[in-house]
Each structure stands twice: as structure tokens, then as C-alpha cells.
Amino acid sequence: MNATAIAARRPLWRRLIGFNMLAGLALGIGGWFLGAWIGGQIAVGHDYLQGTNQNDVGLFMGYLFGVIGWLVGLGFANYPIGRLLGRAPTLRQHETASWTRYFKLCTDHKVVGIQYLFGVGIFFFIGGLNAMLMRTELLRPVEQAWPAGQYLTLMSLHGTMMIMMTSAFILGPFGNYFVPLMIGARRMAFPRIEALTFWLVPAAGLILMSAIAFGGIATGWTGYAPLADEGRAGMDAYVVAFILIGISLTLVGINLMATILTMRAPGMSWTRLPIFVWGVLATSILMALAAPVLVAAMTMVLMDRGANTSFFLASAGGSQYLYENLFWFFGHPEVYILALPGFGIVLEILPVFARKPLWGYRLAVAGMLGVTLLSFMVWQHHLFVSGMNADLRPFYMLTTELISIPTGFIFLNAIGTLWRARIRFTVPMLFALAFFFNFLIGGLSGVFLSDVPSDVTTHGSYFVMAHFHYTIMGGLVFAFFGAVYYWLPKMLGVTLNETLGKIHFWLMFVFFNLTFFPLFAAGFLDMPRRVSTYAPHLQALNDFVSASAFVLGFSMLVFIANMVWSLVFARVPAAENPWASRGLEWQLPTPVPVDNFERIPVITSGPYEYGVAGAPPVADFAPGVVAAAES
Amino acid sequence: MSRAARLGAVGAGTAFVAALIVYYIVSFLMVTPPGVAATGSKPRVHLTLQTVASFGHEPHTDWVSYLARSPGGKWVHSTVLHVPSYSTVTVTVYQFDTATGLRNPFWGQPHGTIGGTFNVDGKTLKVLDPDLASHTFAIPDLGVTVPLKGVADDAKNQCSVAPCNLSEAHTTVTFSFKTGKPGKFRWQCFVPCAAGFPLGFGGPMQSIGWMDGYLMVG
């Protein structure tokens, strides 16, 4: 009898004790109180905290110690302490095949991928719930359902949660799970850092949710100072959560970059690299370079709130432009952090169901790298009317419009791939095709915002809001669901119900467009963003949008029902390669073995050689074996 | 475990967690102060308010706040005020807070009141020295703003815990304005009086039930 079986026979309470999520929660909560107490001692006599009835120092210390407790409870301290004590390095201690590994520190990239899928998914649905509650308020032109302050918190939580979560919406679950499989590696470059990047996400999510208990957030996801400086104690939660997410994103970027650059199997040349991996690589460059700037900006807000500095208070020598520049220097690459993985996914899915090679592979790669480069040069288009140096506006208008050239490449790839193809309308293909329709509208509406005369009208209005929902919700989220339907059979070994999948798709596609297209009109008709009250003549439009949004929300329930039905009840085992894909990941058995590849494969062909006469199989999985036997 | 039992367990678990999350968010959203009706009847009603420098009770002992007197004569910690439409509303504010001064001196002059004046401790005034203002009572959408004179810093017997008594140091401000058609209008204070917050406009200045509220014209 092996150790796993013995462990499984222990009583339940005994199995719950150990370095896992429960211990993390317990130590996290304990750490919070310890930190809050220490912060209280530090803050005694800081007269700027008196009168506010909120001790920002105590809150920051509480969050800091809480996060440390959470990570220690999960077992992140074991390895460094063990090494200090002279123990031999082990990579996969305490990792069993039991379901409990999903609630522990686990360095298997496949486990981390699934942890991400469900962790990020839960926060995505909470963010969506907030959107439903917002649309409830907007049924009437003046506050009816929720008072103004609570509406702002709702709106800020929705935005912040969605941006934080969707930053790793594809790189988290699918990047971690599939990049090693697609490049022929056995693991990620830094497995412990990989586990850390995931476990910071629930900590950030829970801290962000705690903002509600401290009076909420009133700044939207952008958190503009000095409004953030004067905000209630809930802002501290926003700042800390964003710092944690910033750290997590930086580490995800470094880890994936190192993995892709150094751990490709022999024969996996740059021109054979799956296009999804190219998308991940471009995104991880953006993450590693942009996210630290966010951490810097948030740390300054933290100092302003907790240490009485004046980075952003004009009357005391600071400047809010500093915040705006730092924030958007992160914020605009951020929107491409959200877009590029989507490009990768849809271009990965398209050839499989068009049964044709990816048309213009090099162009797609050039497009993604072009977007990566240009995205660092456009951030001031968020600040066209801010009163900063007006000479720069033509330059940022030019760079912003230039970025539509590499983005256009992706559309040409799709057009070329579909040309005379043999399209099969499976659920993942439907989502991938819808991506192009939505992103087309999202991208073209962005051109209005890049042109200064148009932007003067549309800046800060619902037009902007509709625009970025078309690119993020219509782009990234559609690509995400495409990836879920495409890859889940490999990840969980279970086939998702296709009928429910198609109902989900059509409801989501139709009502997504019915929800957000009218909002372009709302913006054109002078409705500013982030308001709980609006001009009475816009009520019919808003009621229509709200009704559509509720059906859109219902479509997500169809998805959840499909997941529960297929994963828990029906459990139809998935074929090893149900889509007849040439992707390396599909050539592996289901479930994927712990070490992925028995031997590191030798890549012999590109992944998109559909219909190419005499194309060799994508890889040799037993290199040297035959030769050895023959000799 | 059978399939049905598994489905039931997962479904019930998911629903339970979802219900907890919904409860957590919605219970926060639902928090509104109780409404306080004006005394008298249409077309002449009366509102009685007081301001206090520090509320003195949980959840925010240090916060500056308005209180409203209910028709039963009790002081209620609320800023949701119900008045009838097309009526003359006479407001009496007992001011127990000291002066902070207006950020924009422009609000030293009352707007939208009957006669363009207001009454401080029995004297009818057309303008208040902006530095003497402790708060304003402003309903911008109805065009009404009135500065509220603060208690002298060195006054004896200052109020420390709400509700304050009229035996403690205070100024009395009265004014009248007319309401029009029914609606829900915000009201607020323009003096940066939130102690400790940058710019003086955090905390109570951005919280309904403290220095912001709704005027429900019905």
C-alpha cells in the first residue's frame, strides 16, 4: 500500500490539517489582526489620522501581515526555510493525485492552470453579478435601487474586479496549462513562482471584496488621485489588491517569458511555435514591463494615504498628472494584455476548424509584436483633454492610429484562413468567429477615440465604456469561452454538452451586442460614464440595455449549468483528440501525465499543416528509441 | 456517491456560496438612513435639523454629521428628508459645530431662498462672511444654498456627543424655499469640513446619512 492510499484512509479532520488553503485562511486572518494591532501602535499620535475614524496605517499593516500569513499557511515558507536548514531540494513534495492538491501549493503547471480557471472564474462571476446590480439601478434616471455612494462602490468593484481578474484570464488558466504542453516542456521555468502567482490572486480578490466592509471604493477602476487620497478606508483595499495583482502579473510575465525562451523542445523553431504561444509571449513582455509601474503608482497612493506624503495633492506641491501618467503607462499596455491572448486563442482555434494552415503566420507574429511595441507609446490618448502639453497630441494621435495597422494583420490572418476553408461550426469556432465581429466593432470605435476632435465629444462618456466592453468582453471574454470549450476536454477529460454550449453562445452573442451597441448611442447623446443618474430622455435606451444585460447575465448561468451538468453529472469522457487538431497538446493522452512527456519530443513539423500533402506528424514522441532498437 | 447526489451536493454548495456573496453585496447596497418627514402639512411645512462636529457614536464617532428631528420630536441620524411638492419649506438648523470656512467664498451668499435672505440668531442676513461658515445646506438642483454660521471657537459648553441639546453652544439658522414638482434631489455641504481627510472632502462629506442626503419631494 503506498503513501497516498494510507493518507486517504486518515480521518477527514486529520487530512484537513496541513499546509493548505484552510491554514492559509486561518493564518491570514490571524495575521490581519496582528498587523492591524501593530499598525495601531505605529499610528498613535499621527494627528492626520485623527478625526477620520479610519486608521489607514493599521489597515495597510493588517493587509500586509494577512497576506504573509496566507502565504505561510499555504506553505510558501517551507522550501526556503528547509533550504536554510540544509535539507535537500525537492520539487514536488506533498503532491498527491487526490483532489486536495487543488487547494494547496502545487508546482504542477496543470494543477495551477485549473486552479486559475476556477479561481479567476469565480471572481469573474462576482464581477458580473455587480454588473447586473448596476443595470438594476440604471433602470431609472435617478437613484432608486441603491444610493449614489453604494452605486459608485458597485461600479468600482465591477471594474476593478474585472480588470484584475481578466488580466490573467487566459494566461492564468491556459497559459500555465498549455504553454509547456505546446512547446514540449515538462514544466514551467519557475514552478514555485508559478504557484505564487496564482495564490496571490485569491488574496487580492478577497482583499478587494473587503473594501465593502470598510465603506467601499468611490473611484472606479482607474482610482484617480487625489480622489483616491480622500477616499474612505475601502480605498486601502483597492490599493493593496492592485499591488498584489501587479506583483502577480509581473511574475507571470517573467515566468512565461523564461519558459518560452528557454524550454522549447528540439525542433520547436520560432516559425513552428504555435500562434497562441506567440500571443502569450507578447503578453508576458507587456506584463513584465507594465505591471511594475502600476505597483509604483499604487505605492504612492498608499504613501499619500498612510504616510501623509503629497505625491498627488497639487495644493501641497504634488501633481495628479503624475498619477495619470503612471497609471496609463500601465493602463494602456494593460488593455493589450487583455487583447493579445485573445488574438492568440482565436488564431489557434481558427485553423483547426477551418482545416487549413494559418494564413500569413509571420504576419500574425509581426502583428502581435508590433502591438506590443506600440502599446507603450500611446498612453496619453487617455489624457487628450487633461490640460497637459497640447503639442504632444498629434504625436499620440498618430501612434494610437498606427496601432490599428498590426491589429489589422490579425483580421487579414482570419480572412486568409477562412478563404475557401471547410469551416465546422463547433462551439469553440463560434466563439472565435464572434470574437472577430465584436473586436471589429470595438477596434473601429477606438479610432473615434484616437482622433482628438472626436475624442473631445466621446472622452469620458458611455461611448468609451461601450468601446472597451466590445474589446474586453466581446474580445477577451469570447476568446476565453472559446478556449474553455476547446481545451476543457483535454484539461478535465470531460466533454462539455454541445447543445447547452450553443444556447450559451447564441444568447451571449446576441444579447452582448444588444447590451453594448446601444451604449455607443448613449455616449453620443451626452451620457457620462460612472453615473447613477442621467438625463430622463435616455431612460428608454437604458431600460433596453438593462433588459438585454439581464439576458446576457442569464447566458452565464447557462454556462454554469453546462459546467455542473457536464463535469458532475453526465461526465462523458472526452476523446484524446476530439477536434482532430494537429496541436502538440492534443497528441498527449488524457489525462495528461504528471510529467507531460515521457521523453522530450522532437518537433518535426509545424502545428497548422492541415491539408499539406506529405506533412510529417507534428512531433516524434520517442526520439532515439527506434534507432536504438535497430542498432 | 450517486450521480444525482453528486449533482445535488455540488448544486446546493454552489447556490449556498452564491447566496452568501449576494447577501454580502446586497446588504451593503441596501443601507440607507430612515426617512424623516417634515412637520406641518402642504403647502407649509417645517424641517428641523442640527449639525454636530463629531457624532460620538459608532460606526464613526469622529465624523461630522447632520441630524434631523422627526415629527415625534426625536433626533434621528438621517439625511433623507421628505417634503411635499409645491410647498414652502421652512428649515431651522441648530448649528453646534465651529467654523471651518468656505473653500469657495461664493457660497457665502444664500441662493434660492425666499427673499434671497436667511436668518441667523434672529438677524436677517443677505450674506455671511465665508470664514465664519461651518457648513452649508445646499440643494444644487433646486438652486438652494445657505451658509450656516459656526459657533465661536472659544464658546463655552460646546457639544461633544450627538444629539446636542439647545442648552449647549449653538447658532440657529432659519430660511425658507419653495419646492416644485415631485422628485428626488441630492443635498450636500460645500464646506471642507471632514476633519483629517485630504482636501477635507472624504468620509462624512461623501456619505449619505452624514453630510449628504436626499430631499424627497413627494
Add this chain to the structure above:
Amino acid sequence: MTTIAGERMPRHGIRILTIWLVLTAIAVPLIVLVLGPHLPPSRLTAEAASQRDANIVMTALLVPIALLVVVFFVYSFAFFRQSGDAILDGPPIKGHSGAQLLWIVLTSVTVLALAVWGSYTLVVSAHGAGGGQGPSPIAQPKGHEHALPVQVIGQQWEWTFRFPTYGGLETRDLAIPVHTVVAFHVTSLDVTHSFWAYELGVKADAVAGVDNVAYVNARNTGSFQIRCAELCGLWHGHMAKTGHVLTMQAFRAWIALARKQNAAVAKYLPDYNRVYFPAPLRRAG
């Protein structure tokens, strides 16, 4: 590649192009003539008109691009689909350098033309297009030396307006004269707001310590909506009011009335300044 496929290829292309040309020929006149007059913001000022023109040009240019992609996709769904369960491979076309080059050239030309045209309207023809240009504007309309300065002061949560050429008069309502260059000097007393006069075509962030200038020249009398376009706290959505464009005569009368109404507070107002740093500077208490 088989010869049969080679014969079919041009037919698809010509069909798609024909459908697209027909749809474009219908859509573009509709956009310019029917939708155009309803596009925002208005023709009340020269600047607003330049924004509406930009919106019309942009819509008329971008809708055909969208149509091209959509027509291709819909066509491909109809004609390039695989019916039944069989999985058959399509022709292994990996690219076409001519098509790629053409696409790159066409998109680059479009984009560069847009950027040049946008910069030209912004700087030369529309004089900043009503957007806030900061304290030292570069795109100035003719006659800006004699512009009527109007200061817009944002504070949590109300706009007030000062007229330095009328003794620093401060009002809570806004009126401007017609056929006059008006220079809005937008500033804030606390957090960041954004002054959005919708029909005037003006949007300028109100930033504490910054004098953000935007020019307009009204062509007609009429009214316009004022909004706040940057989240500024609790009552951000309520910072709305209605302003008016008046004839010069009516404007002078309005000023005279406002002076009378606001006479009592005049002596307490600070001297007119481009920016204000009112107390408390940092944390209040």
C-alpha cells in the same frame, strides 16, 4: 492546389467585392445625409461643428471597412462551410505575399491619412476642437487676443463661473454671447473634474492648480448641457446644468442682472486668478 480550385477562386473574390461595393454605395450616402445630422455634438459652435464633421468622416470611412470584413465572413460561412460530420482538409494556402503587401499598404495609407487629417483639423482648422489645451494653448482661433475669458471652477460637486472682464463676477449659471470667441479657463478647487459642455463641443479636465484653456465661438443662440466627465466622488453624476448662448445684448443684460443678484458676496470673493489654492491645503481639521 488543384485546377478546379484555381478556377473558382476569382469568382468568390469578385462576388464578395461586388456585394461590398453595393452595400458601401448604399451605406455611405445614408451615413452622410441621414445619420450625419444626428451625430454628436451639434453645430452650435465652430468647434462642435468640427467634431461633428470628424464623426461623420470617421463613420463614413469606418463603416465600409467593417462591411468588408463582415461581408467576407458571412460569405465564407455560406460558401466555405463543411456540412456533415466529415473532417476534410481545405487547400493548404499558407499566405500570399501580394495580398499581404496590399493590405499593409492600404491600412497604412488609411491610418496615416487619418492621422494627418486629424492633426490638421485639431491644430489648424478647428483650433483645438474645443478640447482643453492646458495653460499655454497652441491652437488658437483668430481673434483669441480679444476672447471673452470665462473661468470654469469645478468643486465637489458644483460648477461656478467667473467673468474677469466683468469685475470678477462669479455666477452659478453659465451664459456666453454668440459670435464671440470665448476662452474657457477651467480649473478645480479640489479633485479632478472634467467640464463637458455637450452642444458647445467643449471638454476640458478641471485640475487643481492648472489653468486648462479651451476656445469656442458660438454660431447661433441656444442652450447647451453641462456635465462632469471625470469621476469626482459621490455626486459626480449630479454635476449637470443647462447653459445658454445669448445675443450680445441679452448677454450684457444677463451679466447686469447676475451682478445685482450676486452683489452681496462680491466683496468676499478672492481676486481673479488663473488658479486657486484655497485652504485647507492638505488635511482638514
